[in-house]
Amino acid sequence: MPQLTCINPNEQAIDVSFEPGETILQATYRAGVDGILAECGGGCSCATCHVILNGNWDGTLEEPSVQEADMLSFAVDPTPYSRLACQVRLTDQHEGLTLAVAKRQY
């Protein structure tokens, strides 16, 4: 299985295996990564699964939808690399992606 690396709010790096087709939320949740609340269960409705992609990532992710971008603007300290984990679908190309869980979800 391909892997990504997730930095939790305590700055520990955790290797997360993922099935292509699942979202960052599904993969990190299964791995038990701390700090992603996802109160709405992955419905792009609460902005509590805020993650920040590594700025070096080469951009093979689709841009956020208007809905996701609007929700992100209310996350705590959003960056240009911020995403909602429930909205990013992973493919084989994301092997090696690094992302950090936001320090605070609200």
Add this chain to the structure above:
Amino acid sequence: MRLGIVGAGQAACTLIAELIRGDFKGDILVFNGETHAPYQRPPLSKNWLKTSDDPTSLRLLPEPLETHPSIQWIQTSVQSLSPDQGLVTTDQGTYSVDHLVLATGTTAIKPSIPGLASESIHVIRTLDHALRLKKSLEGVTNITIIGAGFLAFELASSLADPSRTIRILAKGIRALPQVAVKTADRLVDQAPASIRVGVEIERFDETTKALVTNHGSIPTDLVIAAIGAQPNAELATACGLGSSDGIPVDEFMQTAHPKVSAIGEVSLHHQPHLNRIQRIESISEANDSASVCAKRLLGHPEPFQTIPWFWSDQGDAKLQIAGLCDRTDEETCLIESETELVMIRHQGQRVTAIEALNSAKEFMAARRLLDQGDLALDDLLQAGSVFARLQSSRS
């Protein structure tokens, strides 16, 4: 300390996650009356119903929590409680606990329809309900949904298919009475179902396969009832701690008995935003009440103070509501475009809720402002949007 949790839904799992995260010193016994590991309920009527039949995608607890050494899962229904002795009786034996948290949730209400066996009426509350509904859909062309709230409309969107005719029957004078008339109109227009209001169902006619109503005969291969739920308060009621309205708790989720707490949809407590005692069915209530209970059990009590919020997927449209209003609250339109709609619900100047259709920013801004407690109708109208009002309150 040995903690017993009755139920394994959203509230129970949030409690478990927060206790483990907060380094809870003790053992946790979870009594799960369902045969499935904890799962998320909201997707059952939404996208999952339409696209998936894989229950694993609904898992509510990550594996490290599910298999955490301080948690013992007991897969059985609880038969009775003895709070004074701290005893939980199940058909697998009696367990002794120091404190009990009741997170028993609610049960979908089934109407009684002469000519139709209760088992033939579908409801959606549990994973088994959803799996059973999926299995029953083959060859079905006429689906009748009884009830016209969010759940009915979500189901209609999720079950929409060119081969099916979906009808929503409302008993009341209009569909979606929880939201503003304008919001409801928009959703009714978009719904892939025909909606009839003021319907009284007399019986089901087996020979014609139709529901006989005051609006004539309605061809029906499959009936789904979405008319609400009642609290599972029997265990608490049997020991004097609950009633058919729910389980009363204080602002720390403590019942009248010092060894018993209640959280989630079954709990009945003062809602600061509404300034009245009300039971609320929503994810926000499950999470927030569980969080209050966890803090108390961890020794840092903080009273319940958050405002409720809701969301509903209606096909491609997303309805998000911050706050909670009475059905009779006034309605004023704040933003209206082809795709977006933002309605203010209010009692005079006091804003009670914001309904945002495809307007995530307005919804999030409303949550922030309602949390801060300052939201007056004129301020919003002057600002032109909730978002602008939030920005001006920050500067």
